[in-house]
Amino acid sequence: MKPSHILLAISIIFALSSCKTKHDLAYFTDIEDQTQGLLTTQQYTTKIEPESELVIIVKSKEMAASAQFNLPYINPVYDGTKEMQSTPMQQTYMVNDKGNIDFPVLGTIHVEGMTIYELKDYLVDRLKQYIKEPMVTVSAIGYQISVIGEVGMPKTITTRSDRFNILEALASCGDLTDYARRDNILVMRRTADNQIEYGRLNLASSEITKSPYFWLKNHDIIVVEPNGIKQDNSKVNQHNSYRLSVISSILGICSVVASVIIATVK
Numbered sequence: 001m002k003p004s005h006i007l008l009a010i011s012i013i014f015a016l017s018s019c020k021t022k023h024d025l026a027y028f029t030d031i032e033d034q035t036q037g038l039l040t041t042q043q044y045t046t047k048i049e050p051e052s053e054l055v056i057i058v059k060s061k062e063m064a065a066s067a068q069f070n071l072p073y074i075n076p077v078y079d080g081t082k083e084m085q086s087t088p089m090q091q092t093y094m095v096n097d098k099g100n101i102d103f104p105v106l107g108t109i110h111v112e113g114m115t116i117y118e119l120k121d122y123l124v125d126r127l128k129q130y131i132k133e134p135m136v137t138v139s140a141i142g143y144q145i146s147v148i149g150e151v152g153m154p155k156t157i158t159t160r161s162d163r164f165n166i167l168e169a170l171a172s173c174g175d176l177t178d179y180a181r182r183d184n185i186l187v188m189r190r191t192a193d194n195q196i197e198y199g200r201l202n203l204a205s206s207e208i209t210k211s212p213y214f215w216l217k218n219h220d221i222i223v224v225e226p227n228g229i230k231q232d233n234s235k236v237n238q239h240n241s242y243r244l245s246v247i248s249s250i251l252g253i254c255s256v257v258a259s260v261i262i263a264t265v266k
Contacts, residue, residue: 025178029204039206044215046162048111048119052140052218054093054101056119058127059135066131069104092141105130116140116162145216147173149224150180164216166201166208170224176203179226186223187213 031037048054058069073088093101099112106126111119116138127134145164146156152174161168166185170176182203189197199213208214216222 025182027182027203028206031206039209041209041214042212044163045115046140046143046217048095048099048114048116048140049218050095050097050099050112052095052111054095054111054116054119055090055137055139055141056093056103056123057090057137058123058131059137060131060133062131066134069106069127069130071104143218145169145218145220145222147222147224149222150177150226151175151224152177165214166203166216166222169216169222176224181225181227184225186225187216188221188223189213189217190219 026032056070058066060066071091071093074091093103095101095111098110100108100110103109103123106123109122114122120136120138123136123138124134127136139160140162141158141160143159143161143164144156145159147169148154151170155173157164157169157172159172166187176182185201185203187199187201189199191197199211201208201211201213
């Protein structure tokens, strides 16, 4: 075959592979030809779970009366030093493994399964017997999602958002790499009985918005697998490393043998 023919064949193969790669890197390919539409999602509301961390602040017109229902502020110390932060931080409530918090004056409250808005209404109702016109704010912090595998920056994400989906999580990690499988994203989730359930999402399909794993939960783990190209490259690199190691060993043996032969001749 002439060199010009070889170059032409290589060019055609490269062009075809480039087209395929471009398609493989796209999201929602099933609606790429549509300019407008509507995607439906499952109804989802974040519930308070064990290990949730809550900030609860009680106010009223009589500040002295409501003060007893608030945790004191603290000045955290930096690790390894005795230096304190200049801005005090509000202490938080950690939901224990039974789904309870210990609230000042009111005692133990079972909060598991509530939304932050339901907990707010519950506290307002309970506090009316102690203070006039109580005002309560409840917010959740420490909402954590871990993302590992073929993303730009694998990490654990902390968000204060009540609702956080798979696309937002991937965007927070620098998006998927070119070597990521977009049709088989694994989401691992801990259940109430401490088991691990999982589901898979295909980012090429708009149907993922209907999946119960589209909206993420606290402590979810997202695993992004490498595609075939990455795995093949890894095998090639391992094979090349092995070949170089063998060649290096053979050259070393030959060098030793040559040295022995030269020494014998002398």
